[in-house]
Amino acid sequence: MPELPEVETTVRGLRPVLEGQTLTSVEPRRADLRFAFPADLRQRLTGARVTGLGRRAKYGLIATDRGDTMIFHLGMSGRWRLDPSDIGKHDHLLLETGEGRRLSLNDPRRFGSVDLFPTEKLVDYPAFVAMGPEPLGPEFTPAYLARALEGRTAPIKALLLDQRVVAGLGNIYVCEALHMAGISPTRAGGRIATKRLEALVPAIRAVLEAAIEAGGSTLRDYARPDGELGYFAKQWRVYGREGEPCLCGQTVKRRVDSGRSTFFCARCQR
């Protein structure tokens, strides 16, 4: 679920439900996820009106007229459920709006998080301070990336997963973008030819945009009562395809680096 495109489609799905609405009920059902909820979460949000929704990297942002922004992260297994018909043990935070819509933050693995921070100081939110540019934003250019990777000996895959280099990429889209750009995941970041770097930036954009577009089509399901945000169609070229043929005919390989699977084609990627 939650890399940048999934968070983006989640925010887009939440927007029509929450924007302009008063939060009539805010009910944490446990004290923490990855870290503690703000102790006064309920008090600070109940009665507040949602003024807007946004996203920074993989974080969703829900701004209110109280000067606070609720910052949520979906971790590995988080999702928002809309008008759930039942509340289970993994529904950790319940919201209700003035219109009577109900939302539940469901997260079995509890790697997600919920926090509050002053809206005007959002750039100072600890997780945002050292973050790199948005991969879909104007700052993310081949020139920027060349500079960020200059002299780096770490594998390009690890560097693209580093949110300080570029913020929002996860395991799936890094594998896909590297395949699209023809770059080996193990190549040292500082040793990528300019021409390949110039292919990598648009590849990252294209992969994310396609996923957002595909995710958008699940919004219909999302908006359905008791619906859930589904996975977008698995149109991946290498991710999860170990042993299957690449488009070139070569078999897709999997390797494990720092405990994470990398899928790649040794013929297409150098």
Added chain:
DNA sequence: CAGATCCTGTCT
């Protein structure tokens, strides 16, 4: 840098 860690669920 790699590795462990936080959790639960699912699939071999």
Added chain:
DNA sequence: AGACAGGATCTG
């Protein structure tokens, strides 16, 4: 029983 999972952060 063991491997593995879309993340982030801390420790050697």
